[in-house]
Amino acid sequence: MTVPGARRRETALAYSGGTIDRAGNQRTDPAWVDATLAAAGARVIPLWRDRCIVSGDPAVPAILAASGARAVLEAAAETVFLGLDEGAGFFAADLSPLEESQAVGLAGGERALDVRAFVGTLAPPQAARLGYARGMLYWHRHQQYCGTCGSKTTTGHGGHLRSCRNQECGRLHFPRVEPAVIMLVESAAPPRRCLLARHQGSAPDGFSTLAGFVGVSESLEDAVRREVAEETGVLAGTVTYLGSQGWPFPSGLMVGFRATALTEAVTPDGEEVLEARWFTPAQLTELAAARGRLGREDSIGHYLLQSWLAETI
Numbered sequence: 625m626t627v628p629g630a631r632r633r634e635t636a637l638a639y640s641g642g643t644i645d646r647a648g649n650q651r652t653d654p655a656w657v658d659a660t661l662a663a664a665g666a667r668v669i670p671l672w673r674d675r676c677i678v679s680g681d682p683a684v685p686a687i688l689a690a691s692g693a694r695a696v697l698e699a700a701a702e703t704v705f706l707g708l709d710e711g712a713g714f715f716a717a718d719l720s721p722l723e724e725s726q727a728v729g730l731a732g733g734e735r736a737l738d739v740r741a742f743v744g745t746l747a748p749p750q751a752a753r754l755g756y757a758r759g760m761l762y763w764h765r766h767q768q769y770c771g772t773c774g775s776k777t778t779t780g781h782g783g784h785l786r787s788c789r790n791q792e793c794g795r796l797h798f799p800r801v802e803p804a805v806i807m808l809v810e811s812a813a814p815p816r817r818c819l820l821a822r823h824q825g826s827a828p829d830g831f832s833t834l835a836g837f838v839g840v841s842e843s844l845e846d847a848v849r850r851e852v853a854e855e856t857g858v859l860a861g862t863v864t865y866l867g868s869q870g871w872p873f874p875s876g877l878m879v880g881f882r883a884t885a886l887t888e889a890v891t892p893d894g895e896e897v898l899e900a901r902w903f904t905p906a907q908l909t910e911l912a913a914a915r916g917r918l919g920r921e922d923s924i925g926h927y928l929l930q931s932w933l934a935e936t937i
């Protein structure tokens with residue numbers, strides 16, 4: 625069956641589609657990781673408490689030659705191998721233990737700034753790399769202790785593993801992502817409409833697509849149907865995958881879907897969702913014009929809405 629609008633996305637979303645080779649087979653060898661860091665061309669991305677260290681306006685993130693970044697590497701709480709770019713190693717260094725001014729000064733920047741604040745000025749592979757660095761360093765800072773026995777953990781595999789130091793436990797911890805579904809719900813009967821919701825804390829005209837975390841032992845499709853029903857009271861039938869986006873804020877994976885509604889009566893849950901409403905393409909265009917945009921441009925939610933509108937034209 626052909627589902628209208630079920631074309632898989634073809635353009636790279638922000639933070640996704642990185643061109644770096646993660647070298648999963650090589651990074652398990654500490655000698656190889658050390659040699660890659662010491663080799664000519666190796667680069668280091670310094671971060672401070674999830675933020676890039678930047679200069680100028682628009683912001684240019686500091687990406688340092690490893691050979692000249694000895695002080696950064698020595699001060700870093702963690703140095704993570706990200707991957708290879710045309711054979712040269714890319715690493716992320718976490719300067720979070722320092723004060724902001726110290727970290728910025730050490731990295732030769734002017735200030736610390738979250739990648740989301742300047743992603744619009746970055747090429748997609750660069751945004752992907754900075755997001756990847758952010759997500760990995762966040763994970764290290766939050767996996768310092770073993771969740772099984774409470775002992776300290778130690779890093780390995782170039783920063784892609786933390787092992788419990790308690791030999792009786794020995795649990796291995798790998799970086800985790802938390803999947804969430806995000807969906808554009810479409811009416812089954814004409815006129816063509818999509819269901820948007822205004823969430824707690826959003827502006828009076830701040831309507832956006834529905835989204836929610838995937839539960840334990842739940843399929844993505846079931847999560848879509850459950851979230852739509854919980855938040856709006858609408859029952860969804862067919863659920864079609866459209867694409868995904870790495871979302872390292874701090875450790876998400878957004879999985880995008882189109883869902884077809886079986887019912888249209890809307891009963892918002894009143895907690896997460898204050899209001900839910902069906903929008904025709906013309907109404908959605910009007911809303912976008914009034915707000916100046918359709919959601920954050922770096923988000924898959926924006927893509928879901930834009931692609932739905934584009935199919936109407």
Ligand SMILES: [Zn+2]
Nearest residue numbers: 770773788793
């Ligand atoms: Zn343990």
